[in-house]
Amino acid sequence: MSRAVKRAFKYRFYPTDVQAAQLSRTFGCVRLVYNMALQARTEAWTQRQERINYNATSALLTAWKKTDDLAFLNEVSCVPLQQALRHLQTAYTNFWARRAKHPTYKSKRRSRRSAEYTASAFRWRDGTLTLAKMAEPLDIVWSRPLPDGASPSTVTVSQDAAGRWFVSLLCDDAITPIPATGAVGIDAGLDSLLTLSTGEKITNPRHERADRQRLTRAQRDLARKQKGSANRTKARIKVARIHARIADRRRDHLHQLTTRLVRETQAIVIEDLAVANMVKNHRLARAISDAAWRQFRTMLEYKAAWHGRDLTVVDRWFPSTRLCSACGALAQKMPLDVREWTCPCGAVHDRDVNAARNILAAGLAVTACGDDIRPQRGTSRTGQSSTKQENPRATKGIPALRAGKMSTSVLTPSGRRP
Structure with a gap:
């Protein structure tokens, strides 16, 4: 219908x-x-x-x-x-x-x-x-x-x-909704814009970096112009056109990604990200802003509602990166420069793929438990969801399941949508 x-x-x-x-x-x-x-x-x-x-x-x-x-x-x-x-x-x-x-x-x-x-x-x-x-x-x-x-x-x-x-x-x-099956977990990053639980990595196009030289030159020209002059107005419009070009290309790319995900998958699990806090890191602020994770989530939310898809948002404090998707062991530290790591159980993990699989498992666990899938908004970490309170070994092996082998009846959420 x-x-x-x-x-x-x-x-x-x-x-x-x-x-x-x-x-x-x-x-x-x-x-x-x-x-x-x-x-x-x-x-x-x-x-x-x-x-x-x-x-x-x-x-x-x-x-x-x-x-x-x-x-x-x-x-x-x-x-x-x-x-x-x-x-x-x-x-x-x-x-x-x-x-x-x-x-x-x-x-x-x-x-x-x-x-x-x-x-x-x-x-x-x-x-x-x-x-x-x-x-x-x-x-x-x-x-x-x-x-x-x-x-x-x-x-x-x-x-x-x-x-x-x-x-x-x-x-x-x-x-008219298009029938779809399966589930996918999505981990957002900078090296790869998106990493899916299936192992697929979507390259980050870095639209701002591609036009950074033109933008820098235009901004320098603008700074030299006298305030209130006609030449300054022309220089300002030139800078704005470069920004518009970057924003248009970024928006078009995100539209293509979100449309593809919604058309191909019935259940989608993403992670709640505090982008406003993350951009306070001045070394990564420009790259994080260029990735536009918040815009990606907004597009995914309304398109999932249009096509009747199940979108689950996992708590931002869920340790998806440090959790082994094979045995459920939790690593103590995981610096950003570590892209591959080996669990004591012997499993070798790609950092982003492992995080995407854990996000998928957490989303399915939240759906199956009927817990509130809204991310925790408080500043304290004491109010945690059932996903964080359970023993990691209780879901041993779940992240390793492929999306195509999961039953769609389990993916229908009984709780509220984000």
Whole structure:
């Protein structure tokens, strides 16, 4: 059976001078309204211990438009301004639920330039898109077709640092899951971007290193330019284009990897990684950021949900590298320069392959026990999952099993998904 999902289709478009000026004005108004609403909510809480919701900020927006200083807010569509208030409400909801930090102000130079339009603020007709306050449709490059009969419910227009314009259309799509069997454990690394429990290693393309010389030269040229000059703006755009090229290639490579894994495997087990803490190592920070492990996990999560796959996340403190996948013995130390090691039982292990097999075994153990498969978020290591509390020898031989020989009935999780 096909699965109905909300899917965004992103395209590049080339606006006219009038459209570009209108959109730039809209971006500025959206940023201003967001910051003013954030300031009003912050002052209300710090001074009066009062929580202001979306309805109150919407009433404030109506009052702001009637003042002489903010009358220019009426020159743009009101829908993106209202959507900015809704986004702020969502940010506060996540903050009060302790899922995110307190919202911060949007910067003119560093924040993302975007505006969101709902169905009442654009016209979709015969494959053309016309936004509110515009007389002509957008010149969109249709690099891929939309689903048959799809009509966008939300349109998001954005501009990146390199000056490229993009439009994202949110549509209803039907995905037909492809039958798959077996399970695979994945160990992320730097020498090999991914190592599978089957023994396969996926080479790390190192996109940033390939363009590092060009990027260094462009950044030096930018540093020599006088601030505020037109030449500095040109140099900044040149640096941004190199960064965009690196990000595009990295994103395309990760999309190919995650799509292949989801299509071929029913159960996927990965390890929870504290990337924010790992990049504090200044010797490895650049390589870790270039690997984009968090982006890989995000893609894998939503694609697994689309296709009905079982994705398990193993606790980050699970000693997958130091654990022997043959006998279950735990080594005391395992420095990064040790790529192969021999267990006292006589088994010779490749560091990454052994870790991937242990991650797979841990994921299957968590699934079979029905334990909570969410990674431990506390700073203390006392709250451990059943995978860590059990004797390593209790699962002797499990990591050595091949994915193709495992029963799919055992891989159906009875607990919650991450």
